Amino acid sequence: MNWTLRLATESDIPALEELIPLSVRALQAPHYSPAQMEAALGPVFGIDRQLIADGTYFVVEQQGQLIGCGGWSKRKSLFGSDASHDHDDSQLDPKHDSARIRAFFVHPLWARRGIGSTILVACETAILSASFQSAELVATLAGEPLYASFNYIVVERYEIQLPNGLSLPGVRMTKSLKDVKS
Numbered sequence: 001m002n003w004t005l006r007l008a009t010e011s012d013i014p015a016l017e018e019l020i021p022l023s024v025r026a027l028q029a030p031h032y033s034p035a036q037m038e039a040a041l042g043p044v045f046g047i048d049r050q051l052i053a054d055g056t057y058f059v060v061e062q063q064g065q066l067i068g069c070g071g072w073s074k075r076k077s078l079f080g081s082d083a084s085h086d087h088d089d090s091q092l093d094p095k096h097d098s099a100r101i102r103a104f105f106v107h108p109l110w111a112r113r114g115i116g117s118t119i120l121v122a123c124e125t126a127i128l129s130a131s132f133q134s135a136e137l138v139a140t141l142a143g144e145p146l147y148a149s150f151n152y153i154v155v156e157r158y159e160i161q162l163p164n165g166l167s168l169p170g171v172r173m174t175k176s177l178k179d180v181k182s
């Protein structure tokens with residue numbers, strides 16, 4: 001393992017804007033059509049600057065290149081970028097609400113090498129430190145096996161509506177973090 005995990009900063013945004021489409025077009029291709037992926041890039045798959053501002057978004061770097069990203073949130077939106085219409089930045093209550101796991105993207109050349117897992121462990125640790133008891137997310141079909149391998153449970157399968165009238169199958173998943181050591 002010759003890469004490093006760190007918190008994202010505003011200066012990572014140009015590299016993130018390159019990484020996200022690369023990840024989506026390669027790693028989601030077995031599950032979604034090109035039309036679905038292109039419609040989702042932007043509103044659904046994109047950068048949420050609020051997570052960077054909150055210090056809850058991580059990047060993985062290798063020799064100066066970003067090869068993975070992902071984070072968590074103490075805010076209501078379950079998915080989506082700055083560009084999504086129904087964005088809700090209101091704060092969650094750790095006593096009653098589940099923290100969100102958000103926007104994981106790994107460079108296709110670095111898939112299945114544990115980068116997604118490393119970011120997810122960092123997120124769960126930070127979520128516990130923020131006093132949340134559980135985590136919730138909406139996974140893509142490409143992301144579902146990662147979260148399932150961390151014992152996230154499927155709550156609902158549904159269609160995420162896209163701007164061009166298409167839709168994208170998504171999976172709502174949840175996990176109690178009470179037994180996870182921070």
Ligand SMILES: CC(C)(COP(=O)(O)OP(=O)(O)OC[C@H]1O[C@@H](n2cnc3c(N)ncnc32)[C@H](O)[C@@H]1OP(=O)(O)O)[C@@H](O)C(=O)NCCC(=O)NCCS
Nearest residue numbers: 027105106111112113114115116117139140142143145146
């Ligand atoms: C989902 C994603 C972030 C996973 O990242 P990753 O770094 O490849 O994941 P890891 O290497 O940590 O995988 C951990 C475990 O998850 C499971 N897993 C991950 N990808 C899998 C796949 N394509 N098929 C089956 N199992 C998979 C496996 O159990 C894997 O362990 P193993 O490799 O020892 O068998 C990556 O596939 C991705 O960026 N996809 C495109 C963008 C996307 O859809 N993001 C999800 C948003 S919810």
